Amino acid sequence: MKNLILIRHAKSNWDCPVKDFDRPLKQCGVHDAHLVSSHITEYLPKTYLIWSSAAKRAADTAMIFAQNINFPVESIIFSNSLYTFDVDQLENSIKSANKEYESLILFGHNAAITNFVNKFGDISIDNVPTSGFVSMSFDTDCWTKIQDGKTKKIVIPKDLK
Secondary structure: OOOEEEEEEEEEEEOOOOOOOOOOOOOHOOOOOHHHHOOOOOOOOOOOOEEEOOOOOHHHHHHHHHOOOOOOHHHEEHHHHHHHOOOHHHHHHHHHHEEEEEEEEEEEOOOOOHHHHHHHHOOOOOOOOOEEEEEEEOOOOOHHHHOOOOOEEEOHHHHHH
């Protein structure tokens, strides 16, 4: 069994004159990341890896979640390959995970997150919102063989307000 949790980065600040990769979070995004991360501990597997896009908004979101779920921030694996909006590239990254790891939490970007959830999950979602949390499971022992997943839990900020 493989468990995958996809989390879309928190709301970012488009008013900052920086490259997309360097865009920071808005204050409301920081708030929503804290809100969602404080409501998910019961849905987390016992052990897991955390991977995050290296883009500032995703990395900052991953660090907020990690602090709130007591995961050591220095153990987060940041990757430029997760800075993608393409579902196929995201799928390739996930399928590259070492099969010895049963559970992975991944922080990334739309449209890749929503498209992945719809491609591999059993619940259709119009749009995974910023700070959205989607937990999925796959009946396989190898990440390269994931298909026909089960969507186990969806947590979005507006449902917690």
